[in-house]
Structures are given as C-alpha cells and as structure tokens.
Amino acid sequence: MAMRDFEDQSNNLSEASPAHVRGLIRRGDITGQTGGMAFGYMQGNLAILPSDLALDFARYCQRNPKPCPLVGISETGDPMLRTLGEDIDIRSDISSYNVYRDGELADTVTDITELWRDDLVAFVLGCSFSFEEALQAGGVPLRHLEVGYVVPMYRSNIQTVPAGPFHGPTVVSMRPMPMTEAIRAVEITARFPMMHGKPVHIGDPAGIGIGDLNDPVWGDVPDIREGEVPVFWACGVTPQAAVMAAKPAFCITHKPGSMLITDLPSGSVT
C-alpha cells in the first residue's frame, strides 16, 4: 500500500472503535499497518508459541518487563483473547502475521485459522503506539511521525535476563528531541509501565553500546537536528528477537506494524 493510501485509511479510522477496525481486519479489508487507528485504545505485539515453551516465555516477559510488558495470555488452545476485549479471535483479527518454522520466516499471511492448534498459547505485549499518543498529547512532538519515517531501532548492550531458550540484547527505539522535551518525555512515559515505560537511556549512544545512529538494525535512518539528544526506549522487537534466537519449531507473530487493537484504553496500566 502506498503511504498516501495508508494515511487516508488511518485518518479515516482514527475515531473508529476497536471492534469496528477488528471487523474490517477480520474480513480482510485491512491488511497493513494499524498505527493511528482506533485512537486511544491499546495496541499490542503478538507472539504465539506451543505450550511447551509458554511457561519459559511467561518467565522471560516477567523478568524483562520494560521490553516485554505482558498485557494478555490466552488459554492453551483457545484463540479468543477474553481478557483484552469482546470477541477477539487471534486467528483472524490481526491484519498480517509472520509464520516461523525452526526460527526462520516461512510465510506471511492475513489469517491463521488453518494453522491454529490445540497446544498454542497467544501472548500479547504492550507496544509504543500508546505512549506516543500520550507524548504528543503532552506536547512532545515526535519527528518520525511528523516527517513520516519508521522509528529507528538498534541492538543495545543491555542484555535481557534469559529464561529457558529465550535470551538476547534489549532492542531500543530512538526518538530525537531537545533535552527539555526529553525530561518531559521521561515524566510522561514513566506513567505507562505496560508500554515500555520510561526511557532506558538519553544522550550518548555509546553509553548503551550503539555505534552509529545512522545505521539502525530495523526502521529508517533518523532525522536528528541541531541541539537535540537521542532518547532511547526499550522496544517490542526485543521479545521477537528473543523468540527468533530460541528457534522454536513453530511460532507466529504479528507482522511489524500490524498490531492487535484491544478494547483496553491506552491509559489503563495496572
């Protein structure tokens, strides 16, 4: 989809209810990114794993709450996410899924009904869309949204606490801003522990093991201007990278940017 088309779709759906947007996704009318849709409602990252890895993944999330804020766990084999909203079927209500076999991307699909199994457990983790809403509402402009690029992401030298086969570095996202806004951003995002919370670092990238800000591992090269400092937050790509490192025989995630839109208000934390 061209950026212009996406923006039109996103703007039209910013005031829509989560149920309405999920309905469009379930019917296949939306297959792309969900940023900006159903404004004010929590969107989440998805990881679906076989039950023999589920307790280890729950441990991994508990031990690494900043990159892996766990907002929902399905019953084993039950595709309905009852604690996150009304009639959420995780097999059809995300616009695009990545299917991994033995740790390798095997397919990208818009529905996983045929792939669902009795031993699967779905995990939903908080994402940064919600705190970005709060930052903008709090008067902190976000360059990547204003200019229209994907937020850059880097591997930091902050290691996560491992659990079973899950391990790896904390992946961080970076947003540039003047220091006065960075301080305000700490205050605002500290209120959202379920959406990565406060920054992990402000300033010198080398302080967390990042060499060149213009060489992100994921996302786009950032637009950093005179007098701005880079502000780093733990990122939801961290658990995805940990799952890839674990090379499970079978695993399904959302396609980056295609989040689950829940019925929970963005501001609901604990």
Add this chain to the structure above:
Amino acid sequence: MAMRDFEDQSNNLSEASPAHVRGLIRRGDITGQTGGMAFGYMQGNLAILPSDLALDFARYCQRNPKPCPLVGISETGDPMLRTLGEDIDIRSDISSYNVYRDGELADTVTDITELWRDDLVAFVLGCSFSFEEALQAGGVPLRHLEVGYVVPMYRSNIQTVPAGPFHGPTVVSMRPMPMTEAIRAVEITARFPMMHGKPVHIGDPAGIGIGDLNDPVWGDVPDIREGEVPVFWACGVTPQAAVMAAKPAFCITHKPGSMLITDLPSGSVT
C-alpha cells in the same frame, strides 16, 4: 515469640542487609515475622506449585496485577531465586512455611528442603510492607503500625479474573486515615504497581461489598477514629485464597508475615 521479643529483633535488624537476615533465617535463628527487617528492601509473598499448574498461575497473576504483582518466577525444579538476589535458596530462606495437601493446611515448617521436588515452581509476589515504608516516609502515619495490630483484611465483591482452577474475590486490606492523607496515599502508592499500587476503594465499605469493618476475615479489628475514612488496597492474601480455592494436590506458601526478603530495593518498580 512475644510481641516484645519480636520488636527487639525487628528493630535490631532494620538496618541489616537482606543477605544477613536471610542467613539468620537459613540457620533457624529467626522463625517469625519479617516486618521491619532489612528496611528499604522488597519483601515478597511466596507460592510454590507443581509445574502442571504453573502456567495457569502465571496467567492468574498477569490478569490480576493489583492483588498479584509477580516479581519473580523460579526455573522448574531450581530452588535458587536468581533474579531476586544473591544466593537465595527458597527451601530455607523463609522463616516459616505453610504446606498444603489437597487444599488443606497439612504442616507448618521452617525449612522445606526435604519437600522440594524437580517439578516445583516458586512464585514470588510483591507485598505491602514496601509501600507502607513509602507511606510513612511520605508523612502518612499508619495506625496498625503505631498501635501495634495486624492490618484487617476483608473479602470484597471485586472478583478476580480466573485462570484455570484459580479464581475468587479480591481480598483487600484496610488502613483508616483522614481524607487529606488518603489522597496523599493514592499519590504515593500509585508509584508502586509491583506492591499492590493505588487503593481500590476509599470510603463506604458497602461500595465493595464489605458489611462490617469490625468483622475482618483476617487480621485484627481496626482502630478507626473520628473524621477518618477507610482506605482499601488489594492484598497479597488474594492469590493465597485463589490457590486454596484451586485445591492443588501439593502447594507451599510462606506463613503470613514471614516474607521472603529480596535484594531488590523497595522503590525498584519497572
């Protein structure tokens, strides 16, 4: 132990390190309550369950973070709680344990080394000791600590979100104070989501299904004075009650008041 002896022991150990206090507990020199010991460090509630119930209990805690703030999960069969401190052996480092068989209290012991099994998983949950420190430091006096009674606890009509066999009402603790202090208490405890967080209710007990404040289910009859309102927080007895309701074949908890003293600073949230 007489109250006077406990107070002496507690006062002497308020400045001690967590490792020092755990050493005394491991040697059997402390068998009673841990309140006031190793001031400034997070103390936790304990639930040890067989691994076939562990994922459901992790789900229960995730779904009910206010009464069940999960601060640590052991590896299956590993008694060392590596994420909560240095050399914490959950078989010996709590002063008193309750052992349940088929949901009934079968024994109270000071060491569970003989009972440990390869399929056990230890869960540690935040407790209110830490936020009580913060309340006192913030100028909110706590009557039960000043007068010397056990905080009263009640079954509310706020149902927890069930997971597998775990279910039941939210148990709440109550502290009376003037409304000005209650508002300050909301501000302070909201900063501690891993220790039950902000209150669930202020004022009329009937609003959360509690009949008579002078008839608590656990703890002592409160001393409520002229011009004070009752302030209710979610309580760590909630998961214990849910475990009892599930009637697992085998389960071990701490004896109430005999908490695990971790190496984590009380103020460390996420």
